[in-house]
Amino acid sequence: MTIKAVLLDLDDTLWPVAPVIQHAEASLYQWMQEHVPAVAANYSVESMRQRRNKLVPTDPRFQYDLWVLRHTLLSQIFAEHDVPVAKADQAMAVFADARNKVSLYDDVVPALKVLSQRVLLGSVSNGFADLREIGLASHFRTSIAAREFGCAKPDPRIFLAACDALGVAPHEALYVGDDLLLDVQGAQQAGLRGAWMNRHSLEIKDERHQHIQPDAEFKNLHDLTKWL
Template sequence: MNYRRPHALLFDLDDTLWPIAPVIAAAETSWHAWLAEHAPEVTQRYSIAELRARRMALLEQRPELVVDLYQLRRVALEQAFADAGADAAHIDGAMRHFHERRNAVTPYADVVPALAELQALLRLGVITNGNADLEVIGLQHHFDTVLASSRFGRAKPDPSIFLAACAAMGVAPQDAVYVGDDLRLDVQGAQGAGLRAVWMNRAGSTAHLEAGVAPDAICASFDALLAWVRGQMRH
């Protein structure tokens, strides 16, 4: 086991700092209602599920869009508007509406207090494949570096995005720890780039055993993460 004292702690966002599924579900419901008001031709033709299916089909055709899920949504919406004969002038407004609702997240109760304590121990950063806006959410001040796949051009688990975040923070990969909920994107991705990885596993899943993945630590809460980091800092 590697007990090297970490210099930086980097985080995934969705389903690590807050639950995302209910937020996206509510955002898409609100988004569809907005479209019904401003571009009824679209919603008369496509349900929420059908618009989602169109995005997934587009992603299969254009896998490079995985790095920017907003662009994926926009391109799919542009196609839906064109097919339905709706006024494309409303696309910008539709995207603004979704952005606002998508950022209406509520961090897990243990996250904000733990971030404040972790920030006092070492430098914090973010690597995300999503499009959360930390300034809107109110957590930007905790992080030295925020690297999103949409800006970088590569998405997790590509090692280059982990290495770029470490370079931006001025730390070697072996001196950084990544925290995330996804075994492939977060744990394997970070370890493949030379970082240590903590699996944030609030549900007590044993999926890592079936997947043959060995996180450097498994934490069920941010309180447990804070305790683990404090232990590492003593080495």
């Protein structure tokens, strides 16, 4: 069956995300040391991460809106130290700016140029990277972020919304991502084909993943263009 549309995950599919988050959190903490030193004196990057994790179950929105999750945490700890909550907006601007300073995998730009000429191209992400700020938005016909849409992968609705935006049926779309559960299985359960972006030649060893059968497996986006 012909593939008319390709939907891509972002984090760890188009760029490695761990160093990006590490840099963003470090940039935020440096800002805090300069602008809200009383808060920085009582919190480290790790202790903020631990408190943020405890915050997640307290509001369903935190499951899909990571920006609001971080903003809520900052608002809480700023208020506890008599810092104007409005400074949380400034802090998040610092974090978001650093969050968009990604290092693309070498294959991404050349492959996107080819793919965007061959198929309808879209993205679906649970993160809040901004493709316009990163400089990739022009390659995509649609880009859906969980925080704006209102639910996150593997919810079928977010995959189906991307198909609707591109005007294709689910079976005419291929979703490509690095996470077997969220991306591959999530897409397949929504009626799309699901491909695994396995850049590091990982083996499926986890029992939670062994039942998942990707429709294709790629080491990079050049493999995807060849497969198409």
